[in-house]
Amino acid sequence: MTTETYPTTSLSLAEQEQIARRAKFQYNLRRASIYALAIAIAIWILLPIWLVAVMAFSTPADVRGFPKQIVPVPLSTDTMEFFLNQDGILRAARNSVVVAITTLVLSTIIAVPAGYAIARYVFPGRDAIRLGILSVRAFPIVVLAVPLAVTFIELDMYDKVYSLALMHTALTLPTTILVVASVFAGVPYELEEAARIFGCTPTQAFIRVVMPLALPGIAAAAILTFVLSWNEVFAAILLTISNRTLPAQILYTLDKSGDPFKFAGAFFMLLPAMIFIFFIRRYLFSMWGINK
Amino acid sequence: MRKLHWTPYLLLLPSMIYLTLFFAYPMVASLQLAFRKDVQYLKLREEPESDAAETGTLAMQTAVAVLDRMRLEETLPNGRTRPIYWFRVQAEDTEGTTVEGWVNQENIFIESRTQSDTARIVTGEAAKEWTFDFVKRMVNDFRFGKALRTTILLIVLIIPLQFILAIVMGLVLQSGIRFTNFFLYIYAIPLGVSDLASGILWYSIFTQRGFLNSWLVELGLRERPFIFIQSGHENWMILAIVLAEVWRATSIVMVIVVAGLQGIPKDYIEAGQVFGANLWQRIRFIILPRLMPSLQVALILRTILAFQVFAVVVAITGGDVMTVLANETYRWYDPARFNNSNVAAAYAGFIMLLSLGISFFYLRTVRAQEERESQQ
Incomplete structure (x- = not known):
């Protein structure tokens, strides 16, 4: 094989670095947006489950209450017991x-x-x-x-x-x-x-x-x-x-x-x-x- | 591969028997329920004897003219006798021809056996006949149109959203990010969630004292809770059902999409990248065409399942202010409500027809498209 010659660039080293930096930034941005999307979809799936789990482990009074809480405080098994005893x-x-x-x-x-x-x-x-x-x-x-x-x-x-x-x-x-x-x-x-x-x-x-x-x-x-x-x-x-x-x-x-x-x-x-x-x-x- | 040719058939036999028993038989039974009704017809006799030749048949409740009567004696076990009357009657049968013949007293209602000259047919022999009565009853019910409209509207809204979301999920999972397995599990969770549970999850968000209202009030966007689910707020109810169905049933499309994506060689996509195709172009011209076979399977499956949407609607709306075809099937069947399995079977048959129609339509469209492409 003969040695291949690559076309030489007319860009200066600084310019090359800048392009590389920009490419890397774009790459990272793309990765970040994919992660953001992945997490957003995960939240979309998990949120309704979380909400109903919160309800299941709140007191019946909190379940009927308004506005609704999004963390089960106080934690209680009364609602689940009420359900199971029906x-x-x-x-x-x-x-x-x-x-x-x-x-x-x-x-x-x-x-x-x-x-x-x-x-x-x-x-x-x-x-x-x-x-x-x-x-x-x-x-x-x-x-x-x-x-x-x-x-x-x-x-x-x-x-x-x-x-x-x-x-x-x-x-x-x-x-x-x-x-x-x-x-x-x-x-x-x-x-x-x-x-x-x-x-x-x-x-x-x-x-x-x-x-x-x-x-x-x-x-x-x-x-x-x-x-x-x-x-x-x-x-x-x-x-x-x-x-x-x-x-x-x-x-x-x-x-x-x-x-x-x-x-x-x-x-x-x-x-x-x-x-x-x-x-x-x-x-x-x-x-x-x-x-x- | 092997010599024993009967072995695979033997292994498949139990499944085939089971599926025939539980799929083919109910299909036939369903048609019978929907299109056959019980009727009674009275056969007129040439002589006043029950095994004499027939001279015609009359439907129940036909008014007849009594032309002649004959008194016979029947001997009872204790030796006494009692009179039995036979009547020669004349009337128009269901086709409009005048028939006449002898009938026994037990088949007609007559005021006086010795004097009346008119009577009415009240009993006869049980028979089954083809009928459109149940189908008519289904179509004429005021909820039929609503149920059909809502079902189709839901399909039109849900399916495209599901496919877009499923493809996005698939691309995210195939993009080589970390924790892919973790995300995959999360995205697959709704596979195991029933339509009823999913309906209740979204009911908890959209109900009057639900989470959405909680957030709207807490953010100060509304002073009082807004009632999303009530008659007159069809759009809100549809939105809640669409979200619940997209949330629950997208996972299965996602699984099919991911399986399809795995079948696309990486080189194809990389080649596209090298030649400068942007993300949209790569999706449109490289990924989607190769994904088509998987998407067709998913599309047919999802559409057929969408015609049966039931528990989600009942869980969110209660099934009265908004209804769908499967809910009507249940309402007509339910012993506590209409208790009419014939009309329920008509609904079931209608859903079957729609499912077959849509599958046929999809397959034809796909074939037409393939032909067009092969001609180019």
């Missing part, structure tokens, strides 16, 4: 947990084989099935809930916790299948192959090699299922009357309840979801079946 709330919370866990178990058991099939096999109809699953994920809950409620009444399954869990499983199943499929797709096929070369049967290879690697991802999918069921309100309010879940119970009594009940209720519903999202944040991107 008729039917603990029962509804228990129903919510039972429905969500049943949904989680059913949905995971059904979705794992399906997800594995989609991730690992090439077979005629695979794309059609994938597309079908994608489209039922976007299916309106409202459309399903009314006829299912009527059918459940006919079958004497109406107003039962397990019926709602069956419905929620239908709603979460497509999402769970897609997440599980992307989790399995992330486990290198070579490992499975190696296990089989060393004498594992396909089932053994699956249980002893694939499963341990896929387990965290499947757990994330299961948690997501839990959150979806915990939050769902339309089907819940249509399919139950005396066995309401927490969101259904809160929605149903909304117009008859005061602000302390509403704010404490909102905080109570929010809390588990926030914690769970923290645990599954790494898997958020595979969640929507677009990466893979």
Whole structure:
């Protein structure tokens, strides 16, 4: 290679330094504005949560007071206790947990084989099935809930916790299948192959090699299922009357309840979801079946 | 890859059965609820016997002329007998043709079995028939137009805002700043927040004694709290709902956008930078075109979900001063209110139709655009 000659600049050293300084200033300004934007968006997200948390931990008198305070002084659990002691709330919370866990178990058991099939096999109809699953994920809950409620009444399954869990499983199943499929797709096929070369049967290879690697991802999918069921309100309010879940119970009594009940209720519903999202944040991107 | 071709189908079978059971079946049931009604028709007989040949059918409440009557005896288990009358009647059926035939006394209302020469049909055989009654009832309800208008207005306002905010969030997260994971978690929190909780969060801000009024009064901008949520303040209620929905449902679009952004090679953007494209040009000509497939998925998903907006509206407005389609579905279904699952199913079907229509429209627009681009 010959030595390259760079065009020489006619600018003096001072001028060059000034340009460099200006460029650096502009760069810093841009970084600063990106940080400012990032923080502004974070505040936009966190502010409403903070406000309702303040309400949930203020005294009921402060909750009804005006103007409202934005720090919980004095700190009090009275509002939360008031909420939890309301008729039917603990029962509804228990129903919510039972429905969500049943949904989680059913949905995971059904979705794992399906997800594995989609991730690992090439077979005629695979794309059609994938597309079908994608489209039922976007299916309106409202459309399903009314006829299912009527059918459940006919079958004497109406107003039962397990019926709602069956419905929620239908709603979460497509999402769970897609997440599980992307989790399995992330486990290198070579490992499975190696296990089989060393004498594992396909089932053994699956249980002893694939499963341990896929387990965290499947757990994330299961948690997501839990959150979806915990939050769902339309089907819940249509399919139950005396066995309401927490969101259904809160929605149903909304117009008859005061602000302390509403704010404490909102905080109570929010809390588990926030914690769970923290645990599954790494898997958020595979969640929507677009990466893979 | 493998020889056992039936294995994947076997693995998929439980899911397919479950989804068919819970998606395909309710679809059919929903159509039946919305478009089939229970009716009764009385069959006229050629002879005064219940298994004689039919001569016509009459709808309930048809007024009939009694032409002839016949007294039969029925033997009761205790050996006694009682009279049973059959009547030869004549009337116009639903198509306007005059029919005549024999009917049993139990199917008609008649003042005197021996003397009256007119009667009315009161019972018959149960049947199902196609009907637009429930759809008509839905459309003629004065809240239908309001619900439809509000739902569409919300979609038109919410979706563009969501996409702009989601793309900004995505670009911020992809800009290589520190604490990206922390910001990502914060931005993803609303993913786990239900529409009901989100509605209550924003209710706490917009209610009469809420935070917004607190700040307005404390800053001296108003002397007394302003009532945002009441009949007549539609714009304020819409604003509160739009903010709540943008706050809650932008995260999912953000996740899709970030996943899409990760798929764009860094070289493309750097090349743009080298050739002097400014930020807007880089977004418009490099990032957005490559993001389109992800955005389409997000757009269809979000629009369909937006047609079902429900708990946010109820939490903020109570569901009476302002209503949306899903809320009407619930109101018609609710056993404590209209208790009419047929009209509720009509609403559900209508939402389904809108969702299908909008997906079809999006896909067609996208295809038309792609064709235009490939021709250039």
